[in-house]
Amino acid sequence: MDEQEQVERTGVTRRRVLSGAALFGLGAGADRLLGGFGGGSSLKAVSSEANEGSVPFYGAHQGGIATPAQEYLHFAAFDVTSDVPEALRALLQQWTAAAASLTAGEPYQSPVKPELGQVPLETGEAIGLGPSRLTLTFGFGPSLFSSGRLGLGGRRPPELAPLPAFQGDNFEAARSEGDLCVQACAEDPQVAFHAIHVLSRIANGTAVLRWAQPGFGRTSSTSTEQTTPRNLMGFKDGTDNIRAEQTDAMRDYVWVQDADGPPWMVGGSYLIARRIRIIFDVWDATTLEGQQRVIGRDKLAGAPLGERNEYDPVDLNAMSNGEQVIPANAHIRLANPTNNDGQRILRRGYSYSEGVEPESGEIDAGLFFIAFQRSPKRQFIPLQRRLAASDALNHHTLHTSSAIFAIPPGLNSPGGFIGEGLFAS
Numbered sequence: 001m002d003e004q005e006q007v008e009r010t011g012v013t014r015r016r017v018l019s020g021a022a023l024f025g026l027g028a029g030a031d032r033l034l035g036g037f038g039g040g041s042s043l044k045a046v047s048s049e050a051n052e053g054s055v056p057f058y059g060a061h062q063g064g065i066a067t068p069a070q071e072y073l074h075f076a077a078f079d080v081t082s083d084v085p086e087a088l089r090a091l092l093q094q095w096t097a098a099a100a101s102l103t104a105g106e107p108y109q110s111p112v113k114p115e116l117g118q119v120p121l122e123t124g125e126a127i128g129l130g131p132s133r134l135t136l137t138f139g140f141g142p143s144l145f146s147s148g149r150l151g152l153g154g155r156r157p158p159e160l161a162p163l164p165a166f167q168g169d170n171f172e173a174a175r176s177e178g179d180l181c182v183q184a185c186a187e188d189p190q191v192a193f194h195a196i197h198v199l200s201r202i203a204n205g206t207a208v209l210r211w212a213q214p215g216f217g218r219t220s221s222t223s224t225e226q227t228t229p230r231n232l233m234g235f236k237d238g239t240d241n242i243r244a245e246q247t248d249a250m251r252d253y254v255w256v257q258d259a260d261g262p263p264w265m266v267g268g269s270y271l272i273a274r275r276i277r278i279i280f281d282v283w284d285a286t287t288l289e290g291q292q293r294v295i296g297r298d299k300l301a302g303a304p305l306g307e308r309n310e311y312d313p314v315d316l317n318a319m320s321n322g323e324q325v326i327p328a329n330a331h332i333r334l335a336n337p338t339n340n341d342g343q344r345i346l347r348r349g350y351s352y353s354e355g356v357e358p359e360s361g362e363i364d365a366g367l368f369f370i371a372f373q374r375s376p377k378r379q380f381i382p383l384q385r386r387l388a389a390s391d392a393l394n395h396h397t398l399h400t401s402s403a404i405f406a407i408p409p410g411l412n413s414p415g416g417f418i419g420e421g422l423f424a425s
C-alpha cells in the first residue's frame with residue numbers, strides 16, 4: 001500500500017502522513033510525491049523540516065571542504081574503464097544530477113517505488129534518514145590525464161602530480177591513487193554509504209570502484225562553531241586548523257586562485273588523502289608524559305605544553321631547565337607554519353577502524369588523513385617531507401595508502417556539471 005492509499009483507507013490525518021513523509025526521507029521531493037493532498041503551507045513546513053540539516057549543493061566551491069565537517073565519511077576512488085571522453089562527460093553529468101538530489105535528501109530517482117518487474121534505480125537504504133547534511137565532493141586523479149587516455153593528456157594541472165615517495169611510506173597499492181574520487185560526508189554513515197553505492201551504480205560501464213574507505217568521528221574542526229574532537233590517540237585534533245570563517249586563510253591556503261591556473265581549477269582545491277595506521281601496541285605502552293611530548297600538547301586540555309588552555313598560543317621558544325618545552329621532534333613543532341615557510345593546510349580527516357591486521361593481530365585503525373590545499377608543491381609535500389624525516393609520531397604510525405586529486409570548483413546553479421571546465425575548448 002502506498003502512502004496515498006493508506007490515507008484513503010485509514011483516514012490517517014494529513015499531519016501524520018506528512019511526518020511519515022519526513023520519516024521516509026523524501027525531503028523536498030515529498031512535495032511532489034504527495035502533490036495531490038493540497039494544504040501547501042503545511043506541506044512546505046514539513047518539507048523544510050525534513051530538509052533541516054541539508055548543505056546547499058550549489059555554490060562557488062564544492063561542499064565538503066569549507067562546510068562544517070560531519071561525523072561520518074565514505075570515501076571512494078574510481079578507475080575509468082572507458083576511453084571515450086564523451087562517456088566521462090556523461091558520467092560527470094549524471095553524478096552531478098544525482099548529487100544535487102541526494103544532498104537535498106531526495107531519492108536518487110523518483111518514483112521511489114518502481115513496478116515489481118523493474119530493477120529499482122534508487123537502492124533504498126537511505127529512505128527515512130533525511131539529508132543528514134550530506135556533502136559530495138568530486139575530484140580527478142593524475143592518472144586520468146595519462147597521455148593516450150581520454151585525450152586529456154595536455155590538461156593536467158601542474159600541481160596534480162603523483163606524490164613523491166616519503167620516508168617510511170608503506171603503501172598497499174590497491175588502496176592508493178585512482179582516476180576519480182568522491183568524498184561523501186554525512187551525519188549518518190548509511191547516508192554516506194548510500195551516496196557512494198548509488199554513484200558507483202551510475203558509473204557502471206564507464207568507471208569501476210578502485211577502493212573505498214569508511215570513516216567515523218571527524219578529527220578536525222572546519223568551522224569556529226565546532227568544538228575540537230579527539231582522534232583515536234585520545235588527543236584533541238584540529239585545534240590549529242584553518243576554519244571556514246578565516247576567509248583570508250581560505251584564499252591564501254585552500255582555494256586555487258586566478259594566478260595559479262588552469263582556469264577550470266580556479267575556486268577548486270587539491271585533496272590529499274593518507275591512510276595512517278596507529279601502532280597501538282607501542283602507543284598504548286607509552287607514558288602520558290611521553291605521549292604528550294610526541295604531540296607537543298597536553299592530552300586532556302589540548303593546551304600546548306607549558307600553557308593551560310587549548311587555544312593558548314604555541315610558544316616554540318619556551319625553555320624550562322635548559323630544555324625546549326615543546327620537544328624538537330614534537331608533531332606540532334614540525335607541523336607549525338613557522339617551520340614550513342608560513343604555509344598551512346585545511347585538515348578534514350576521519351578516524352577509521354577495520355578489524356584486525358591478520359599477520360600481527362593488531363587493530364587496523366587510525367586516521368584517514370584528508371587535507372585540502374591550494375598548492376601541494378608548496379604545502380603538503382614539504383610539510384610531509386619534514387614530518388616523515390623526524391616527527392616523533394612516526395614511531396607510532398604507518399602510512400598505508402596515499403592519493404591526490406584535483407577538486408574542481410563548485411557549480412553556481414543548475415544547468416552545468418561538476419568538472420565541466422575540463423572539457424571546455
Ligand code: HEM
Nearest residue numbers: 235236237238239240241276332335336337367383384397
Ligand atoms: C596519525 C597521524 C596524525 C595524528 C594522530 C595527528 C595529530 C595531530 C594533533 C593532535 C595535532 C594538534 C592539534 C591541532 O592543532 O590540530 C596536530 C596538528 C597538526 N597536524 Fe597532525 N596528526 C597526524 C598526521 C599529520 C599529517 C600527515 C600532517 C601533514 C602532512 C599533519 C599536519 C598537522 C598540522 C599542520 C597541524 C597544526 C600545526 C600548527 O598549526 O601548529 N598531521 N596533528
